[in-house]
Amino acid sequence: MTTVAPARSGTVYFREVCESTAGALAGLSCHRSLEDVAAMYEAPDRKGLGDSAFPCFPLAKELKMAPQEIASQLAGRMERPRSVTDVRAIGGYLNVWYKPEIVAAEVLPIIAAQGQRYGSAEEGRGRTICMDYSHPNIAKPFGVGHLRSTVIGHSLKRILEKLGYSTIGINHLGDWGTQFGKLIVAFREWGDEGKLAAEPIAHLYDLYVRFHADAESDPGLEERARREFKKLEDGDRDNRLLWQRFRDLSLSEFERVYRRLGVTFDSDAGEAFYNERLSPLIDRLVQSGVARSGEDGALIIPIGGEGEAPLLLRKADGATLYATRDLAAAEYRYDTYHFDRCLYIVGSAQALHFQQLFAALKAMGHDWAERMVHVEFGWVKFADTMMSTRRGNIIFLDDVLAEAVERTKRIIADKNPALEDADAVAEAVGVGAVVFWQLSVKRQKDVNFDWDDALAFDGRTGPYLQYTHARLSSLLAKWGKPISMDRVAWGHLNSEEERKLVLRLGDWPRAIQVAGRQYEPQVLAAALLDTAQLYNTFYQKVRILDGEAEAAPARILLSDCVRQVLAEGLCLLGLQAPHQM
Numbered sequence: 001m002t003t004v005a006p007a008r009s010g011t012v013y014f015r016e017v018c019e020s021t022a023g024a025l026a027g028l029s030c031h032r033s034l035e036d037v038a039a040m041y042e043a044p045d046r047k048g049l050g051d052s053a054f055p056c057f058p059l060a061k062e063l064k065m066a067p068q069e070i071a072s073q074l075a076g077r078m079e080r081p082r083s084v085t086d087v088r089a090i091g092g093y094l095n096v097w098y099k100p101e102i103v104a105a106e107v108l109p110i111i112a113a114q115g116q117r118y119g120s121a122e123e124g125r126g127r128t129i130c131m132d133y134s135h136p137n138i139a140k141p142f143g144v145g146h147l148r149s150t151v152i153g154h155s156l157k158r159i160l161e162k163l164g165y166s167t168i169g170i171n172h173l174g175d176w177g178t179q180f181g182k183l184i185v186a187f188r189e190w191g192d193e194g195k196l197a198a199e200p201i202a203h204l205y206d207l208y209v210r211f212h213a214d215a216e217s218d219p220g221l222e223e224r225a226r227r228e229f230k231k232l233e234d235g236d237r238d239n240r241l242l243w244q245r246f247r248d249l250s251l252s253e254f255e256r257v258y259r260r261l262g263v264t265f266d267s268d269a270g271e272a273f274y275n276e277r278l279s280p281l282i283d284r285l286v287q288s289g290v291a292r293s294g295e296d297g298a299l300i301i302p303i304g305g306e307g308e309a310p311l312l313l314r315k316a317d318g319a320t321l322y323a324t325r326d327l328a329a330a331e332y333r334y335d336t337y338h339f340d341r342c343l344y345i346v347g348s349a350q351a352l353h354f355q356q357l358f359a360a361l362k363a364m365g366h367d368w369a370e371r372m373v374h375v376e377f378g379w380v381k382f383a384d385t386m387m388s389t390r391r392g393n394i395i396f397l398d399d400v401l402a403e404a405v406e407r408t409k410r411i412i413a414d415k416n417p418a419l420e421d422a423d424a425v426a427e428a429v430g431v432g433a434v435v436f437w438q439l440s441v442k443r444q445k446d447v448n449f450d451w452d453d454a455l456a457f458d459g460r461t462g463p464y465l466q467y468t469h470a471r472l473s474s475l476l477a478k479w480g481k482p483i484s485m486d487r488v489a490w491g492h493l494n495s496e497e498e499r500k501l502v503l504r505l506g507d508w509p510r511a512i513q514v515a516g517r518q519y520e521p522q523v524l525a526a527a528l529l530d531t532a533q534l535y536n537t538f539y540q541k542v543r544i545l546d547g548e549a550e551a552a553p554a555r556i557l558l559s560d561c562v563r564q565v566l567a568e569g570l571c572l573l574g575l576q577a578p579h580q581m
């Protein structure tokens with residue numbers, strides 16, 4: 001992997017702390033870049049632990065010292081920049097305390113000047129990241145697993161772009177495979193043009209289900225399906241046209257969902273796109289000896305050690321597989337985009353597939369194989385109350401979004417009946433609630449989805465963040481004049497909440513960096529929830545507009561900065577930030 005260029009962004013006070021930490025580390029003969037140091041720092045959430053904490057555990061092995069000993073050595077050696085009031089070693093962490101006036105006087109003007117650009121960085125300049133996300137299957141409902149991939153991928157795309165990377169969003173549609181033989185047979189047998197036009201995916205899905213039910217008693221169906229798929233692969237015109245129609249109709253339904261989510265792609269080259277590349281690829285792999293025949297006439301790429309499953313390249317009957325198309329896709333992406341990294345945002349259920357894929361690319365001699373990353377995530381589980389949105393055995397995303405918006409409309413009608421544009425706001429908030437819920441859980445964990453939890457205006461939810469943002473917008477509209485920096489008295493930001501809020505805002509660029517490094521939007525979700533919570537406590541305790549007049553400009557400035565960070569954070573997660581709700 002290439003090294004990361006120095007970041008020019010971020011705040012001076014934190015950079016100084018990273019510099020002196022790196023200096024103290026160097027004194028122990030441990031050399032780390034500023035970016036590595038910055039990424040290691042944490043924002044501790046326990047009382048008494050300082051404003052930033054540097055964990056020493058990861059260095060214990062290299063330095064052959066106990067973490068607590070490293071922390072004390074660092075505390076002893078570290079220079080104190082002027083923003084720092086105290087440095088202490090506690091439980092294996094180096095803890096740093098800041099002087100709030102200095103931090104506020106630096107951070108707030110930066111946010112006021114940079115607005116939504118605050119937190120942007122240069123580390124990705126000149127580097128391209130391919131991102132494979134969403135990738136639903138043609139003629140099948142857009143399920144919740146695909147939703148989670150879609151929202152994680154979309155958010156990571158915005159985060160990585162914020163860090164300066166160029167991104168290529170790829171919708172690797174599941175648009176090829178033996179199921180299309182089944183669909184062709186089923187459609188000719190039982191298809192209905194009217195239903196296909198009205199609700200294409202629901203109709204195609206019904207046909208698919210019916211095919212499987214009927215095939216139990218009529219084995220001839222499977223054989224017919226195989227023949228039709230073979231014809232499709234050989235380029236039969238009628239089958240090809242039918243397949244194209246299924247694909248177009250499905251994609252236009254998916255696009256409706258993407259529009260609601262604000263999701264876009266740079267390419268929708270799906271599995272079928274690679275068809276022509278498969279036989280040259282296979283020939284090359286056979287000639288170079290990378291692929292060989294398995295016991296049963298199949299063609300495989302042996303990988304790893306003893307007992308590890310080989311990658312199946314071609315079945316004995318000549319059919320290629322999902323993995324074959326992924327190999328071709330990886331080569332195509334590298335040749336086309338020269339990516340610095342290629343991310344696959346796919347559920348953990350496919351972990352083995354990606355291990356095999358990456359190992360096979362390595363066996364093929366591609367030194368870029370180590371740039372591939374499986375960004376995996378857990379399952380989405382629905383509470384019982386969700387089952388009303390179920391059709392047959394699955395939950396359609398369309399129905400989930402519709403219900404979320406309906407419920408939000410009822411909440412708004414109750415809380416704020418006079419709201420203008422209530423329908424547009426309900427759309428932004430209802431859809432936002434579903435999106436945020438997926439991102440507020442660390443991606444490797446399962447998500448449990450329930451209406452009341454996800455929609456609560458006062459919970460750890462998207463609507464809560466949007467509501468806080470709207471409340472701030474109306475406060476600032478009431479103030480209604482620009483803030484001149486020389487009238488801001490920094491010393492007034494002295495309550496515990498103000499101090500913490502300022503530090504939270506100062507920590508925002510680091511949070512974005514960490515989210516990008518870990519491919520983890522949840523880092524931002526947690527930072528925003530914390531910010532909103534601190535702000536709401538502050539708002540309840542402190543009289544902002546009609547309190548002490550000299551304190552007002554500082555408090556309004558702080559409020560405006562919180563609003564900017566919330567707005568930008570919501571955008572990075574893929575949510576809208578309405579000004580009223």
Ligand code: ARG
Pocket residue numbers: 132135136137172173174326329344346
């Ligand atoms: N369409 C696949 C599925 O629904 C996911 C595709 C993931 N991307 C990839 N390049 N394999 O399971």
